[in-house]
Amino acid sequence: MKSSKKHLDFEINLIPCIDLLSVCICFLLLTAVWLNVGSLNVKQAVGGQTQEDTPKNPVMWVRMSPQGELELDVQQSQLIPANLRKVHLAKVNSLPDWSGFERNIVAFRQLDPGLKTGLIQPAAVTAYEDIIDLMDKLKANGLTDLGVSPL
Amino acid sequence: MLSDGILNQSVLTGLLQGQSVIHPRGASFKRHLAADLLLTALIDAFSILVIFLLMSFSSTGDVIFIGKDQELPKAHLGEVLERNPIIKVENDKIFVEDKEVNVNTITTELLSLRKLYTDFHPGVEFPGIATIQADRRLKYEELNKIILAMNQSGYSDIHFAVVLK
Incomplete structure (x- = not known):
């Protein structure tokens, strides 16, 4: 009787796998996007609508002074007391007081959850990145309808 | 069984081992000069690369071209x-x-x-x-x-x- 000399263990041919993976790596390296670019969407704060057509929703104006100070002013809100509607935030360590800014937004939103519109009025010398930072913080705190006002 | 292992087949013996006094020609006739590459490790590395690149793959394409002097916020x-x-x-x-x-x-x-x-x-x-x-x-x-x-x-x-x- 002929004894079986065949090897029972077999080897997978790995060369096609390597070819396939190499092609995948080349394609993905060529099409890779290393910088993830997105967009922050805002509206013009001063639009073509008439005063009568604009719904009377609560609005928070954020004015950025040339020195980097922030001034918050909530308008058209029935729930926020008049003495709390205006807040002035001085600079902290030569930077805008972002922590105070976020604290105040949270407080405003607790008093009036309908506050979802934020309008930004930058100064002429305000840096673009500071405006984007401000928009990002407004969005993070629930003010999703943003507008920017021309000078 | 150990002598049939892949390590034994793939590792090239050194030159000194061939300079035997008893057998001056050494074991040169018996030795396999061709070494097998360990392809499994290579495939592992390739797979990790493919997974990483797939995760950073964007199907939306480049909408804007950013110049070298420009930094977006x-x-x-x-x-x-x-x-x-x-x-x-x-x-x-x-x-x-x-x-x-x-x-x-x-x-x-x-x-x-x-x-x-x-x-x-x-x-x-x-x-x-x-x-x-x-x-x-x-x-x-x-x-x-x-x-x-x-x-x-x-x-x-x-x-x-x-x-x-």
């Missing part, structure tokens, strides 16, 4: 960048869809783009969206010119191009 809560007319500020020059304009002609250029849209999409309401691409250090007085021109030409929605953190 960073934001956490950005949205997906869509294809809209792009107004770019680069080296104190303003470009609308890669065409250089100035403060006086930007409104005309935006209006012509608006007309082009309404000609190609009859019966469709003009969305009035444009993307602004500018360096993070730019002052607002420069951006203000663009925002005013957009306002005058009926672009009410502004999409600021940002780098997502």
Whole structure:
């Protein structure tokens, strides 16, 4: 009787796998996007609508002074007391007081959850990145309808 | 059984081992000079690379071209960048869809783009969206010119191009 000399263990041919993976790596390296670019969407704060057509929703104006100070002013809100509607935030360590800014937004939103519109009025010398930072913080705190006002 | 292992077959013996006194020619006839590569490790490395590159793959493509001197501002809560007319500020020059304009002609250029849209999409309401691409250090007085021109030409929605953190 002929004894079986065949090897029972077999080897997978790995060369096609390597070819396939190499092609995948080349394609993905060529099409890779290393910088993830997105967009922050805002509206013009001063639009073509008439005063009568604009719904009377609560609005928070954020004015950025040339020195980097922030001034918050909530308008058209029935729930926020008049003495709390205006807040002035001085600079902290030569930077805008972002922590105070976020604290105040949270407080405003607790008093009036309908506050979802934020309008930004930058100064002429305000840096673009500071405006984007401000928009990002407004969005993070629930003010999703943003507008920017021309000078 | 151990002698049939892959390590024994794949490791090349050194030259000194062949200089035997009893057998001056050493074991040169018996030795396998061809070494097998360990392909499993290579495939593992390739797989990790493919997974990493697949995770950073973007199917939306490049909507904007960023010059080497330009740094976009960073934001956490950005949205997906869509294809809209792009107004770019680069080296104190303003470009609308890669065409250089100035403060006086930007409104005309935006209006012509608006007309082009309404000609190609009859019966469709003009969305009035444009993307602004500018360096993070730019002052607002420069951006203000663009925002005013957009306002005058009926672009009410502004999409600021940002780098997502």
